[in-house]
Amino acid sequence: MRSRVDIVEGNLDAYLESAKPAAKRLGPKDALRPGSGLTARKAVELFEDQVLSRALDVAARELRRRNQGFYTISSAGHEQNAVVGAQLGLEDVPFLHYRSGALMMARARQRPGETPAFDTLLSLCAAAEDPISGGRHKVWGSVPLRVPPQTSTIASHLPKAVGYAFALRRARRLGIDPGVPRGSIVCCSFGDASANHATALSGIQAARYAQRRGASMPILFLCEDNGWGISVDTPRNWIRDTFGALPYLRYFRADGDVDQIWDTTAAAIEACRNTRGPVFLHLHCVRLWAHAGSDVETAYRTVAEIEGTETRDPLLRNARRLVETGAADPGTLQAIVRDTRQRVMAAAVEAGSRRRLHSAAQIMAPLAPYDEAQCRAAAEAAADPAERAAVFGDKLPEQAEAPVHRTLAAHLGAALTDAMARDSSILVYGEDVGRKGGVYGLTSGLQKRFGVARVFDTLLDETTILGVAQGAGMAGLLPVAEIQYLAYVHNAIDQLRGEAASLSFLSDGRFQNPMVVRIASFAYQKGFGGHFHNDNSIGALREIPGVVLAAPARGDDAARMLRGCLALAREHGRVVCVLEPIALYHERDLYEEGDGGWLSDYPPPGSALLPGEVGVYGDEHSDVLVATYANGLRLSLRAARTLEREHGIGTRVLDLRWLNPLPFEALRRHAQECKRVVVVDECRATGAGIADALIAALAENGYDRPVASVRAADTYVPLGPAADLVLVSETDIVERVRKVCT
Secondary structure, eight states: OHHHHHHHHHHHHHHHHOOOOOOOOOOSSSSSSTTTTTTHHHHHHHHHHHHHHHHHHHHHHHHTTSOOOOOOOOOOOOGGHHHHHSOOOSSSEEETTTTOOOOOEEHHHHTTTHHHHHHHHHTTTTTTTTTTTTTOOOOOTTTTTTOHHHOOOTTTTTHHHHHHHHHHHHHHHHHHHOOSHHHHHHOEETTTTGGGHHHHHHHHHHHHHHHHOOOOOOOOEEEOOSSSTTTTTOOTTTHHHHHTTOOOOTEEESSSHHHHHHHHHHHHHHHHHOSSSSEEEEEEEEOSSSSSSTGGGTTSOOHHHHHHHHHOOOOHHHHHHHHTSSOOHHHHHHHHHHHHHHHHHHHHHHHSSSOOOHHHHHHHHHTSOOOHHHHHHHOOOOOOOHHHHHHHSSSSSGEEEESGGGSSSHHHHHHHHHHHHHHHTTTEEEEEEEESSTTTTTTTTTHHHHHHTTTTESSSSSHHHHHOOOOOOHHHOEEEESSSSSHTTTTTHHHHIIIIITTTHHHHTSSSSOOOEEEEEOOSTTTGGGGGGSOOOOOHHHHSSSSEEEOSSSOOOHHHHHHHHHHHHHOOOOOEEEEEEGGGGOHHHHHHSTOTTTTTOOOOOOOOOOOTTTTSSSSSTTTTTEEETHHHHHHHHHHHHHHHHHOOOOOEEEEEOOEEEHHHHHHHHHHHTTTTTEEEEEEEEESEEEEEEEEHHHHHTTOOOOOEEEEESSSSSSSGGGGGGOOEEEEEHHHHHHHHHH
């Protein structure tokens, strides 16, 4: 029984076999029709690129049949996107979804020496020689072609593409080279089904919003509309009706013959390039051979419907157009089809024989690059006294005596000021960070000092905030984004998990999006605001491969840790989240009201803290090691005094500071010096914090002394005084330590 692949291939072969040459041949430079910009030569080149893309799709299924290939989502039916690939310049930057194969082939044609077919086959076979991902994933990507690889499953790459488009002009304004020439634009392709996703809508809305506010936003949204989202059809004219008349978004509909699509695409690209504003190019496609090789299309479509779609195969349609206009004769096109198929299948055999990744270390190598010496040198570099005097005025923060200037919040603000004075590539932005100075005042004065180009407010959308961070990082800037509350990061966590943290992995370290994300975090705000202002779960962040999580508790630590975080991002392209305990922002006291025990002097530039460097409180002969972080440090220090005074139990408190990677070596070392270990984890008990990981590490390394934990209850934090009933308290810590000591 013939497969749908065989039938579609056979339809093209049958037409070319029976077709008659046109009475009049066009010259290579002649247009396919009067007034069109598509010449006969370029039309034939497009056909070659489209046939090459189709042959790769056929090879993907054959490789899968042989168990040598591992990806069968094809570009079949979307080949008209080659028109976009041919017209975008190599100075432009495409963010592509998985059906953009022909676009990629046409783009590679512009750069002599490229081998896009074999590169794609290596990617399909998960070969270690794959020049973009190194065998980690099937992606469209290339360093010389300026194509950063995407996961692109649900248009989740749109916010970062918007961020990159935004950052191009912003970088130049700050004297930073974004790595592409002036006049470059961004192209972002996605499907019609994905256009409905909240992430896609966030990206498009952000582009329109930025344009409305006067920002440059040179992005071409390429919606490849095949009418299907796996088994769910897109309503007729849905994309046009949804995006065709939006303010601050130019809309172009590309359909018809290849020369019509060419001319519409040219107009869309020209509009984007000239106006530096967002453009929506609606490209009509068909989907051949179902969603992927494993998708049984007859389960939701009739054979008659499938056959009707196959009659609109773009290769078949383009072959007819080329023959009927005289751009090519049938024999020429037959030779292109035959030779391309043979060449790709031969290359597929070779690609299937290439070696794959053979160790976990190889696979993980790009996830978390880190050179401690390099990072420390950057983090501890001395500051220019003149620069500091210019931004701080007569009194430097280390000279401050008033309590309000010696808090955690004050030191974070001062450290940001120091960093921005030293590094002109740093952007500080988010909701309310500019004129207002942040909800808790941490960014107060930064916009006046450094201007709106470097310190600015965004629309209220965490997805956009994190998308801008990715794009800005890729454009050579160092974004420091603020998320107002830990609970809010969950609105957009895929921008960290699926996009930002995966870029280095998917590109074998060839592309990076350095960023530092400041997140106002944790609970203990005396019941104010309930759960959304007292979120006590970091489990969703801790599980993201390669992400660094810093959790400072004291002001002096916070300043040094922020320097380390910025260096990690700048030197190694890392994605770093700083979890700032809201309840400690303005805390002054430790034991009694007015004691000033939580205040600290500001550490001037020249010192920093890096992952693995912990804080230790207590003598070396303690009975119990209490391992904790953030609010838990203050609670544990208070509990330790009670344990010593009232129960005679000596307690050493270990401030972990870094929650990913966790400082396991420091934990083991201090645990061996104590008789027992208690983990004080202010997050919820089940999968929300770090207690389970610490206890497992001790057990797996043979620690044979008592171990216990204190954790918050498995519940959202309620409003008001009831919060105290579910959060870790000093009393809880005292009682657990006493119990483990009996």
